[in-house]
Amino acid sequence: MSTKTAEEVVRMIFRSPSPMIKIEFQGGEPLLNWEVVKHIIEYAEKLNRIASKYLEFVLCTNLTLVTEDILAYLRLHKVRISTSLDGPKPLHDLHRIKRDGNSSYDDFLRNLPLVRSVVGQDACSPLLTITRDHLPRLRSVIDEYLDKGFSGIFLRAINPYGIAKTEWTTLGYPIEDFVSAYKDAFAYILEINKSGHRFIEFYASLLLNRILTPFSTGFVDLQSPSGAGISGVIYDYNGDVFPTDESRMLARSGDLSFYLGNVHSSNYEDIFGGMRLREITRQTCLEVLPGCATCFYQLYCGSDPIRNYAESGDIIGHRPSSDFCKKNMQLFDFLFDILRANDKKTLDVFWSWITNRDIKDVSL
């Protein structure tokens, strides 16, 4: 991304009526274009002196290129770090080899203490990509997260986009396999929590938050109407605007169905008030989607239009063959079974996740 595009993007971001703005740097590897990242942060802070919104930054990086100077800068500008950790070394390096053929796990391990000492213990949170190789080994992945002192793990199934789609036969799996591996991992996580060590499974925590509280989660992937384009938006390196990262990937492979415009040539009203985004929003209200309209989990669920499009050719989608639907239905069944059992210790754990308190502070 060039400096000129970056400034256009930031100006576009600040046209948003939202009082809260979170700018997340993704890639590729954003640290390969560090000067522009810095420019965006400083330009956004400058605009915010007048806009006075609640402004946040997140940098998604594999940590291979972080230096003490970069970290000091991130700390100064209160930028949070999102990274990847796919488990213990053999599992992590299995699908994350550096261009030079070396282990990226070693870089991660070397730089993590540096990140923590400069930015803070909780400054960095990792995401896990679960491939076919991970399914039977989730417990060892959880052990790795515990061992490195992380407060929880997000167990999410791999999405069939980009390289993951072309390599589906080696990386992918039937969603039923994911659900049974999830249940086993979840039982393990509950055991850890019940022994007194608070360790969150973030997806369950999101769903429980939706089921048990009056608050919204801000989780864009599970909203009705879909959060695509209205709660989150993607600006590509050249200024192209997409409702989600998946639609940007679709555009890479030649399908421009979700292209909303470009910051250089389109204005705010055309991008965010245009027919394309209106259509996406209009057609992703669960109340009117076939299958969802009569589903008892409607209140807690959301829709994923781009995923639907990728799977069935339109954004409404086909529930009986949707993996998104299958996965969420089974996870809701699973969580409701646990809630129905009404075990006091389990509920203490759940509420400690939801309200962000120690387990001992939650129980009577």
Next chain:
Amino acid sequence: MKQARGVANGFSEHIIGIVSRSRFRLPFHGTSVFVTNSSSLKCSGHMAAVSSAEIPTKYVLGRAPNITSVPCEYIEDLHNGDILSLNPDGRVTKLWDLRSRHNVIFVTNLCDCRCLACPQPNAPDPKDIFAQNKWTLKHVPRGSTSPITFTGGEPTLKEKELSTLLEICKKRVCSVPVFLLTNGRRLSNFEFAKRIADINIPNLTFCVSIYGDVDEIHDYCVGAKGAFQETVRGLHNLARLNKQVELRIVIIRNNYRRLLQIAEFIYRNFPFVLHVAFMGMESTGKAWENIKEVWVDPVEYMSQLHAAIQHLHHRNLNTSIYNLPFCLLPRQLWPFSRDSISDWKKILLPICSPCVLREKCPGFFTTSQIQSSYIHPISDSDLRI
């Protein structure tokens, strides 16, 4: 407010003044009342005198207005700076207690609800109630840290008076916690709620009472159709105005089965509240008249109360139990118990004398005419279990 009765001499209008234990009025101390145990009412500069001594009328004639033969304990409990009201019928009332944490301003006796369990039934206001309240607040020492509670009746029925009193409060003792006890009905009018909120006392909490999670129960308990809707709207207006809100649930026979549902209703609809208090009832006034209908022994509702407290505690909402002694609560609920009964109407019972928790116990209302039949002293060995 603590009251006593004596023999009034030499005045026909109600008098209000600051207690002085000295015969000589100090300069700049405002209107003062000499308080003594002595039979000599000789004093200088005071506008009235109160004594525990029995003094034949012929000796007090010609002296400053006075009330004699007030019980000795009552006199012992009056200190320099307390505010006293003297009534020509012989009643002495302590309007402000410098040492107390429970000072109360009764804004009015009028109310727009007819609660089944009301300990303090609706009555016409004495003509000088407003003047008396104003005088009291204006004479609270500037450094006072005692919280101030505005109650009634229903204080919001007297907007002009309430606003004036809150303004005085703001000017004189702006940092102390101020509580406004209300049924919240009037606050359903946003303009009204805004006028009260705009007085902007930094530490003001609206303590709103609610009896149920459905209009049927709430409206029945408060004896006013439509009250539930108004109170709910009032609560949302307070949230919109960014005010601090506490909810108070008095537990009676008519609502105890739904404590858990009430807790969930509060969490879902008023997650902004700072504090939820579940309260044991005070069985006097209307509550005593309706005792057959409203009385439930706390032991009978303990499982419901336990569930409701657990429910709110899980959800990180501050929760307290008011007016119930430790011996009626399961051990897990003790941390939620508060010393909530105003000191001037709190007592312990004879059965409590061997109890090891008597110092910390919320105790009982002196005014209550019926108590739980499960009250018992707690011994050291109970605590070891």
